[in-house]
Amino acid sequence: MRIIAIANQKGGVGKTTVTMNLAAVAHEAGSRVLVVDVDPQASAEFWATQAEQGAGIPFDLTTSTDPAQLASMRDLPYDVILVDTPGSLEAEDVLTTVLQNADFVILPTEPTPLALGPVVRTVRQVIAPSGVDYRVLLNKVDPRTPADASDAAGLLDQTGLKRFRAFIxxxxxxxxxxxxxxxVTQYPHDQRTLRAVEDFRKVNSELLTQFANEKVAS
Ligand SMILES: Nc1ncnc2c1ncn2[C@@H]1O[C@H](COP(=O)(O)OP(=O)(O)OP(=O)(O)O)[C@@H](O)[C@H]1O
Ligand SMILES: [Mg+2]
Structure with a gap:
């Protein structure tokens, strides 16, 4: 079982989007998945509520106002718990508590020079001191200009932050x-949706490789 926090102190960078769609592809790949929404905005919960009018989302989701509860969730019968966290500097306490119970952190960020400052700060101020391993994930990459992703990746590499090879x-x-x-896995698989699903499958397989390597190392 792995508890993965999705975090970035900058708002609107895609934390909830990444949480829900990564959960979808992990479920599709056969993992037992739980999403925990600890964001008072409860965007993931809203999403799941919208889903009740249709087919429903294909994995479990719960909200928790007390992120310390994550410790007791570790014994639940899931392979992965994805924790969607709030995007603001004021929510640092929530993030710190989540990190005490997390095995890994995914930091989505927009691929622009101005967006990289906040992610670097989040890693240096909150993630690195917690000692939890992490990767930055470039999101909102314009499909027409994929070079933006390489440019942003280059800038990130200069800061020394660790990142996913895949991007969204x-x-x-x-x-x-x-x-x-x-x-994303529930939409008809036209070409564009397939690309959207493929992005998340790549992130999931990088994660699985990462966790498999850790196991060998330990
Ligand atoms: N890859 C993407 N393609 C298109 N739209 C995206 C993508 N990622 C995020 N968005 C859109 O950007 C907005 C912000 O995304 P999201 O709500 O996931 O960010 P967040 O980091 O969870 O925000 P908050 O800090 O408010 O919790 C939403 O409207 C979402 O639909
Ligand atoms: Mg959110």
Missing amino acids: RTYKVHTLAPLEGKV
């Missing part, structure tokens, strides 16, 4: 999904 492109399906109460 901007697709309308991601913008529509919360209101429609669906995750």
